[in-house]
Amino acid sequence: MDTTSLWRATAPAAPGFAMLQTDISTDVLIVGGGITGVTLAMLLARAGRQVVLLEAGRIGSGTTGNSTGNLYVTVSEGLDSLVRRWGQDIARQVVDERRGAIDFIQLHAGSESGLRRCPMVQYAFSDSMREGIESEQKALAALGVPHRLTSAVPAPLPQARGNVLVIDDQAQFHPQAYVAQLAWQAAQAGAQIHEHTRVLEIDFKARSAATATGTVTAKEIVLATHSPKGLHPVHAQMPVHREYVLARPLGGPDPGPGIFWCQGDESLSLRTMEAGGERYLVCAGDELKTGDHNAEACLMALETNAEKQLGPGEWSHRWSAQNYRGADGLPYIGRDIRGSFIATGFSTDGLVYGTVAARVIAAQLGGHATAVFGELCKPGRLSPVKGASALLEEAGTTAKALLKDYLTHRQEQKLTSLAVGDSAIVEVEGESFAAWRAPDGELFAVSPVCTHMGCKVHWNSVETSWDCPCHGSRFSPDGTVIEGPAIAALRRKHIALATR
Ligand SMILES: Cc1cc2nc3c(=O)[nH]c(=O)nc-3n(C[C@H](O)[C@H](O)[C@H](O)COP(=O)(O)OP(=O)(O)OC[C@H]3O[C@@H](n4cnc5c(N)ncnc54)[C@H](O)[C@@H]3O)c2cc1C
Ligand code: FES
Structure with a gap:
């Protein structure tokens, strides 16, 4: 099934950005070219900072270009719920920050953004x-x-x-058109943007990120990847x-x-x-x-x-x-325990929260105090009471996924019985593999163990992907990471062996 969003199908043609081709060093490295990363790149470049943005696919190809393009001061869980968790003063601050972000978007939206x-x-x-x-x-x-x-x-x-x-x-706007034109505004202001450049490894101590075609070393790293890459307490x-x-x-x-x-x-x-x-x-x-x-x-x-x-x-x-929902109803924005910056937990309100995050991080990187909102959303907070039910839900899902898959094996079937278009966990020489036979008969067999923290992946027949129920990593049939916290691909099984 073609799952191209209406926005990606109808966005005005935008010239692309070249892949990274060499090792470079910069002041700020932004990983991820959705609304968060691109807005931040534009703000930093306009402030005279040296900035490099690496995007695994095309600008906007993550959640931004697959959203619904609505901009509102309220939040999807309801302001009533936010008031009950945080009280009126904080709920009012959320509304004010979101209103400011919508005005900011309007100010920067070209006519093609509609x-x-x-x-x-x-x-x-x-x-x-x-x-x-x-x-x-x-x-x-x-x-x-x-x-x-x-x-x-x-x-x-x-x-x-x-x-x-x-x-x-x-x-409301056309999110793909908006983010594409904002990327060009960022590039014109001096940001160095590279598409089709997936970060494959990050060394947080050395502040460097490796891709297949070059390594970027930076004074600061911002993970604008919707969910932060690698192991991070926020995933729980x-x-x-x-x-x-x-x-x-x-x-x-x-x-x-x-x-x-x-x-x-x-x-x-x-x-x-x-x-x-x-x-x-x-x-x-x-x-x-x-x-x-x-x-x-x-x-x-x-x-x-x-x-x-x-x-x-x-x-x-x-x-x-x-979408990734913050346990206590607020996003996580700012410097984390690894020393890099993250911006996540936006729920379905992240076109506005992503813009808020970019403004907060730009101010923090510029050494400006971000008043109460940056403090409120800092990643290290943990509010057990405010976020108790979400934390229990999340812990329950992870435990369920691990138990279901490791203690009671999903039914495995023989590889030879896998029909065209079918997927299954198959057994090859005593080892389990997640296999899919493409419509043209080609067989893809990969390890079913998620490279993030070891849960087992499940087939998504609409998007032909292996999806992990624990923290949302998704992989294409050949094991390549599509989204989520995983960095490494699922281990591939050699086809010659797999078809025996
Ligand atoms: C169905 C749906 C509808 C929504 N509608 C709305 C709405 O109407 N209004 C609203 O405010 N919010 C909405 N949201 C939420 C909003 O779309 C997201 O929160 C927001 O787009 C997130 O932006 P982002 O830039 O943080 O992440 P993304 O747009 O996902 O961008 C992250 C980017 O990082 C890249 N990346 C990931 N890993 C790597 C890597 N290793 N190397 C390089 N690049 C990498 C990805 O390719 C991606 O382009 C919706 C969400 C959903 C699911
Ligand atoms: S185990 Fe965390 S996303 Fe799979």
Whole structure:
């Protein structure tokens, strides 16, 4: 299945950046060219710092170019929940930081980013969710966030049950176009950017990062890789989820610009967007634990639910992306125990939090105090009470994955019985391998043991990848790392031996 996002499919063609070809040294090395890394590169270069950015794929090819492109002052878990965990003063600071980041994005967005101000609309379409909307409205009122209540929503959105909560003056854009043009702004300001340059090893003491084509030595390293690479205490604190997204040409009524969060037993996040003279409806569903669900069944369930609520139609784009949630509801931003900088735990709010993170880290690297927000989000914090349930959920998932796979072996099958398009854990000469036979018959066999911390990977049939349920590392069928904390590829099994 083609899982190219609508944004990546419709972004204006952008000239690429050359691969790194030699060993270099720099002031600041940024690993990762999503919204966090690119914004930081632009800020540092404009401040006169020498900066190198290395991106494993193309700029925006991580979560940024696979998101939904909405910019809002609130957070997906709800401000009501944030107030309960942290109190009103901190929730207000979160809103202020996020508002500042949205204004910053607007200031730097070129016309190709299609940024538009729009309302954010939250409502329940099933009675069971009405209470949540009422609590959220009370939280907004208590925090002084301007909002209004109405009762109707435009077609073709599912009909509202109870009040419809509207926060005006939010924004939405084309995330891939934005990040691509920001990368060029960074390059013009002097940042050295290299695409198709995967960091394969990091020596945090020596402050150097090795790639297949050169090593970068830096005074400071920033891991803008969405989840920090290698072993890091923060991984034990962050539940990891995938979300599926659909898009189709808008055949019927147009709800107009807006961020529509429609809460039901299965919730939908909806928006429209225009590309190449076509209007599209974009629709995201609930999040699911990475490596712990049947991807194809979940995508089909989303299609069924979306069609039930919005009417039938042909989906032209289907894709998926990953989020990492901070255990206590806040992201982790700043210098970590290894001496490098990290920016993670953004939940599904990271186009704004990634921009916040870039501004916080740029200020910290510039020696400026970042007031309370940088202190609040520092990676070393641990708030057992505020994050207790997420920590338990995460520890439970990891323990479950380790136990399920090491004590009760998944059923193994013979390699010869693996049909075209099928995947399985197969046994070859007494050893287990994660195998997939491609549609053209080619066989891929790799170790099923995740190179991050040893959990066993699970097949994702939608994206043809091996996904780790513990901390979200994902690998392509040949073992190459796609995303997550793992740095090393899954060990490959020699095909000649594997096909015996
Ligand atoms: C379905 C979905 C919808 C979302 N919608 C929204 C939304 O509407 N609004 C919002 O605010 N947030 C949204 N989010 C969250 C937001 O998209 C992310 O939090 C944000 O894009 C993260 O940006 P980033 O730059 O930190 O990471 P990424 O965009 O993932 O960038 C990290 C980059 O690092 C690179 N990288 C990784 N490893 C290496 C390596 N070893 N060497 C070199 N490069 C490497 C990757 O290739 C990648 O390009 C959504 C998330 C999901 C899952
Ligand atoms: S991602 Fe941590 S063990 Fe796989």
